[in-house]
Amino acid sequence: MTRLVILGAGGHGKVVADVAQLSQDYDKLLFLDDAFERIGECAGLPVAGPLSDFSRYINEHTHFFVAMGSCAGRQSWLQQLLAAKAQLATLIHPTAIIAHSVVIESGVLICAGAIINPDSKIGLGVIINTGATIDHDCVIGAYSHVCPGVSIAGMVHVGELCWLGIGANVIQLITIADHCTLGAGATLIHSTQAGQTLVGVPARPISKKE
Numbered sequence: 001m002t003r004l005v006i007l008g009a010g011g012h013g014k015v016v017a018d019v020a021q022l023s024q025d026y027d028k029l030l031f032l033d034d035a036f037e038r039i040g041e042c043a044g045l046p047v048a049g050p051l052s053d054f055s056r057y058i059n060e061h062t063h064f065f066v067a068m069g070s071c072a073g074r075q076s077w078l079q080q081l082l083a084a085k086a087q088l089a090t091l092i093h094p095t096a097i098i099a100h101s102v103v104i105e106s107g108v109l110i111c112a113g114a115i116i117n118p119d120s121k122i123g124l125g126v127i128i129n130t131g132a133t134i135d136h137d138c139v140i141g142a143y144s145h146v147c148p149g150v151s152i153a154g155m156v157h158v159g160e161l162c163w164l165g166i167g168a169n170v171i172q173l174i175t176i177a178d179h180c181t182l183g184a185g186a187t188l189i190h191s192t193q194a195g196q197t198l199v200g201v202p203a204r205p206i207s208k209k210e
């Protein structure tokens, strides 16, 4: 028997549970969430306790998955799981199309209809969301979230903890530095500096709210 413990029982958790069930790799699934008493169940599965309970479930037959849309939240809980030597799952929807040479690290979710072309690398804890396309020779840095419908051209390097908003486009050979946010629908045609938020077509930086 292999069990999957999903950390986070929100909307993203439902998507994660659905992909896990379609994989048929798991006999038993359950959620942990700090709002477990209020939520009770998610996608018909039990929400058994708070996130910090994860260590109670660690054994050789249990995998863990962090189902949090927040890049920082995924980073924090994945680091705690790795420190506790928990086994991390990688979940890939059966309709995703992934070239053989693609390297995918652990804790990654690849959603329905995503396409990843040859020699791309997908880092720890990354989300490649519904219908996103990553072309050849790209690197997606750890904990980044490529939102639904994003199109990334060839040889693009995305840093860690980046959030590429729904429907954004990135032309070839761009480097997106760590901690950048690309707004919904943006088209990025120049490389970025760390921590920038960029919006529009072509994408330009906006200042962050205090």
Ligand SMILES: CC(=O)SCCNC(=O)CCNC(=O)[C@H](O)C(C)(C)COP(=O)(O)OP(=O)(O)OC[C@H]1O[C@@H](n2cnc3c(N)ncnc32)[C@H](O)[C@@H]1OP(=O)(O)O
Binding pocket: 129, 147, 148, 164, 165, 166, 181, 182, 183, 184, 185, 186, 197, 198, 199, 200, 206, 209
């Ligand atoms: C399955 C899922 O649900 S995955 C989640 C998918 N969600 C997304 O992709 C959301 C992406 N987020 C966005 O696009 C956000 O608007 C952000 C992060 C870029 C900016 O958010 P905030 O920091 O709150 O900025 P705020 O809303 O105050 O806007 C600041 C300015 O940028 C403009 N702006 C914000 N987002 C965009 C955008 N996507 N395109 C163009 N302009 C934008 C605003 O109109 C505003 O302009 P103004 O100062 O002239 O009025």
